[in-house]
Amino acid sequence: MEVFLQQLINGITLGSIYGLIAIGYTMVFGIIGMVNFAHGDVFMVSVFIALVAFLLLSSVLGVTSIVLALFLILIVAMLFTSLVNWTIERLAYRPLRGSFRLAPLISAIGMSIFLSNFVQVTQGPRNKSIPPMVQGEFVLFTQNDYPVTLSLKQLIIWLVTAILLVCFWYLVTKTRLGRAQRACEQDQKMAALVGVDVDRTISMTFVIAAALAAVAGTMYLMYYGVVSFADGFVPGVKAFTAAVLGGIGSLPGAVIGGILIGLIETMWSAYFSIDYKDVAAFSVLAITLIFLPQGLFGRPDVEKV
Amino acid sequence: MTSGAPAKRVDTARALWDAGLTALLAFGLFLPLVGFETVTDVRNDLILVTRWPLLFAIVAIAGLGRLAYSLAIEPWLQQRAIRPSAEPAPWRRYIASWIIPFALGFVILYPAIVIATAGFGRAVKWIDNFGIQVLIYVMLGWGLNIVVGLAGLLDLGYVAFYAVGAYSYALLAKTFGFSFWILLPLAGILASFWGILLGFPVLRLRGDYLAIVTLAFGEIIRIVLINWVDLTNGYAGITGIPRPTFFGIPFNAEEGGFAAVFGLEFSPIYRTIFLYYLILALALLTAFVTVRLRRLPVGRAWEALREDEIACRSLGINTTNTKLTAFAMGAMFAGFAGSFFAARQGFISPDSFTFLESATILSIVVLGGMGSQIGVAIAAIVMIGGTEIMRELDFLKLLFGSTFDPTQYRMLLFGFAMVLIMIWRPRGLIATRDPSVVLKERKAIGKDLVKEGRG
Numbered sequence: 001m002e003v004f005l006q007q008l009i010n011g012i013t014l015g016s017i018y019g020l021i022a023i024g025y026t027m028v029f030g031i032i033g034m035v036n037f038a039h040g041d042v043f044m045v046s047v048f049i050a051l052v053a054f055l056l057l058s059s060v061l062g063v064t065s066i067v068l069a070l071f072l073i074l075i076v077a078m079l080f081t082s083l084v085n086w087t088i089e090r091l092a093y094r095p096l097r098g099s100f101r102l103a104p105l106i107s108a109i110g111m112s113i114f115l116s117n118f119v120q121v122t123q124g125p126r127n128k129s130i131p132p133m134v135q136g137e138f139v140l141f142t143q144n145d146y147p148v149t150l151s152l153k154q155l156i157i158w159l160v161t162a163i164l165l166v167c168f169w170y171l172v173t174k175t176r177l178g179r180a181q182r183a184c185e186q187d188q189k190m191a192a193l194v195g196v197d198v199d200r201t202i203s204m205t206f207v208i209a210a211a212l213a214a215v216a217g218t219m220y221l222m223y224y225g226v227v228s229f230a231d232g233f234v235p236g237v238k239a240f241t242a243a244v245l246g247g248i249g250s251l252p253g254a255v256i257g258g259i260l261i262g263l264i265e266t267m268w269s270a271y272f273s274i275d276y277k278d279v280a281a282f283s284v285l286a287i288t289l290i291f292l293p294q295g296l297f298g299r300p301d302v303e304k305v
Numbered sequence: 306m307t308s309g310a311p312a313k314r315v316d317t318a319r320a321l322w323d324a325g326l327t328a329l330l331a332f333g334l335f336l337p338l339v340g341f342e343t344v345t346d347v348r349n350d351l352i353l354v355t356r357w358p359l360l361f362a363i364v365a366i367a368g369l370g371r372l373a374y375s376l377a378i379e380p381w382l383q384q385r386a387i388r389p390s391a392e393p394a395p396w397r398r399y400i401a402s403w404i405i406p407f408a409l410g411f412v413i414l415y416p417a418i419v420i421a422t423a424g425f426g427r428a429v430k431w432i433d434n435f436g437i438q439v440l441i442y443v444m445l446g447w448g449l450n451i452v453v454g455l456a457g458l459l460d461l462g463y464v465a466f467y468a469v470g471a472y473s474y475a476l477l478a479k480t481f482g483f484s485f486w487i488l489l490p491l492a493g494i495l496a497s498f499w500g501i502l503l504g505f506p507v508l509r510l511r512g513d514y515l516a517i518v519t520l521a522f523g524e525i526i527r528i529v530l531i532n533w534v535d536l537t538n539g540y541a542g543i544t545g546i547p548r549p550t551f552f553g554i555p556f557n558a559e560e561g562g563f564a565a566v567f568g569l570e571f572s573p574i575y576r577t578i579f580l581y582y583l584i585l586a587l588a589l590l591t592a593f594v595t596v597r598l599r600r601l602p603v604g605r606a607w608e609a610l611r612e613d614e615i616a617c618r619s620l621g622i623n624t625t626n627t628k629l630t631a632f633a634m635g636a637m638f639a640g641f642a643g644s645f646f647a648a649r650q651g652f653i654s655p656d657s658f659t660f661l662e663s664a665t666i667l668s669i670v671v672l673g674g675m676g677s678q679i680g681v682a683i684a685a686i687v688m689i690g691g692t693e694i695m696r697e698l699d700f701l702k703l704l705f706g707s708t709f710d711p712t713q714y715r716m717l718l719f720g721f722a723m724v725l726i727m728i729w730r731p732r733g734l735i736a737t738r739d740p741s742v743v744l745k746e747r748k749a750i751g752k753d754l755v756k757e758g759r760g
Binding site for chain 2: 034037048049051052053055056059060076080082083084087091092095096099100101102103104105106107109110111112113114115117118121123124127128129130131147157176213231237240241244275278279282283285286289290293
């Protein structure tokens with residue numbers, strides 16, 4: 001029981017990070033129908049941007065307040081990652097819109113290879129580790145000499161994710177931009193006819209996706225404190241799994257899918273074998289797609305002649 | 306101007322404004338990761354080092370490049386667009402009809418040409434790193450072309466079958482001592498068996514979903530190879546895999562070795578040349594089988610499936626069997642290539658079978674133009690040969706200083722080239738298609754009519 005509760009806490013933390021990345025996949029898929037293969041690497045780039053911002057703040061500018069530092073890192077990472085993703089969409093995906101269906105996918109795979117190698121070339125191939133940013137934990141209760149703890153950084157991840165999700169939900173459901181996005185998702189031509197700037201809306205979708213990935217990236221850096229150029233692929237595939245599990249195109253589905261994948265992964269590591277935790281996540285992906293292709297909250301895909 | 310349309314005047318102020326914006330964007334993009342480098346200092350702490358000159362060089366290049374584009378290149382492109390496009394010159398057709406025999410002759414004579422130009426000692430490197438490497442990818446590209454190009458099933462886990470072939474050969478040859486010539490077909494059969502096994506559950510999926518599930522299967526096989534240490538020796542891989550023999554005569558310096566039997570002086574080049582012709586034969590076999598299969602009912606069913614699955618079903622084609630045969634055929638050739646790879650390297654580890662390999666092979670197929678065999682071969686030469694040549698560009702060291710290492714930029718440029726080629730030719734290098742069945746005269750199918758399938 002106590003092990004289960006501890007794994008529940010760990011799993012939800014990991015799942016929040018996956019959920020934030022998964023929103024990026026699901027939004028982009030919903031609006032232009034492509035799997036943005038480079039999204040995992042955009043996440044990795046955001047971790048590096050957060051790393052640079054952290055080092056800049058702590059060593060050069062000497063910011064000591066951890067709350068202020070985290071807030072600034074978050075803002076910097078969101079800003080620069082959005083810029084990166086905006087440029088990627090402009091250069092690599094927009095020229096291919098409405099073209100051959102496989103072309104954007106290949107372009108995205110190329111972009112993913114480019115991004116991870118760009119970071120390898122500019123920042124070096126070694127793991128980058130930093131001292132823990134946030135320390136401290138609360139012992140919730142102790143049972144059979146096994147303390148169930150909630151660390152401060154886990155609490156921060158929960159809080160930040162929750163706040164960001166509320167902001168994001170407000171953006172999508174209540175604002176003009178959100179309305180435009182939902183309109184483009186349903187019918188781009190019709191949306192353009194009634195005066196929605198489709199290009200701008202798609203660009204903004206990539207910007208929002210990147211901003212959420214950057215939040216996930218900052219949380220990842222704070223939680224693990226280590227990153228390398230190759231760290232984009234596996235979280236990317238798992239977040240995509242989360243998006244598929246929740247039903248691709250569905251925003252609440254992405255978050256719930258993310259938390260489920262996080263839980264499955266931690267529970268599997270705790271009770272079965274840590275070596276095969278990625279196999280668990282990938283098997284969930286395969287099983288979901290085979291037996292429940294529309295996911296938990298997705299709309300079934302109707303095939304027309 | 307005779308064409309009547311007035312040439313757009315070059316707006317210098319606007320060009321400058323655009324260039325400024327581009328430079329600003331480049332500054333924003335490259336500031337965090339190029340402007341700062343995270344390095345570990347002597348105390349093992351991570352510190353920041355600034356690289357302002359490099360950052361400003363990149364920003365300046367971006368700005369000036371944009372300026373040159375709007376002042377010179379854009380007007381030139383517009384000029385060109387105004388001119389009516391001429392009929393394709395007859396010499397193009399002439400070249401097209403001679404390209405295949407010429408290319409065949411070249412690849413057959415390639416070792417001789419290399420030995421003649423680079424000398425006996427240095428030829429090994431060129432035949433091995435360049436010739437064999439490119440041919441492996443040509444073969445893999447042709448194999449995947451059956452699945453993606455003909456049947457229209459998007460497979461991102463193709464490397465799994467390559468791995469099955471390689472590990473089958475390595476394990477069976479080491480444990481039971483079977484020869485390469487027995488294990489080559491066996492590896493192909495085992496791989497195609499896995500193709501059917503993995504193909505079954507994904508039959509209902511199409512498009513991107515199929516791609517992602519096959520990716521997941523590919524990764525699962527790799528993770529199993531890493532973690533099943535008793536069988537595969539995990540990350541450390543399998544060493545000392547028996548090398549192929551010349552129909553029973555080993556390539557070594559001993560009494561019964563190849564050199565001794567044929568009365569030659571021992572040199573490692575004989576094995577390299579033999580391996581070159583072996584992979585050439587295997588690749589040509591793949592191409593030949595594909596060409597013949599396209600004329601058989603099953604091949605036509607593949608192409609029909611790619612064009613329209615619902616129409617296929619209503620015409621009574623068994624889509625399950627059709628898809629499974631495509632998976633099995635594609636996997637079989639990957640298995641052949643895998644066992645060749647294991648025999649050539651003498652060492653395999655899970656590192657050789659990452660997702661990047663699958664992505665590379667798929668991109669070769671798509672960049673070449675799905676379904677076009679010549680296109681796939683050209684794409685393999687450009688992408689793999691191009692990145693291999695990057696290893697040889699030592700003269701760049703003179704240009705950028707001795708610390709400059711061109712091999713570092715190999716994959717960076719590879720990814721960049723994938724994006725560029727897709728933007729330049731979204732349908733691949735060779736977008737037209739030859740019909741497999743014709744009524745009276747053979748006409749190329751224009752790229753507007755070429756479909757891609759949704760499977």
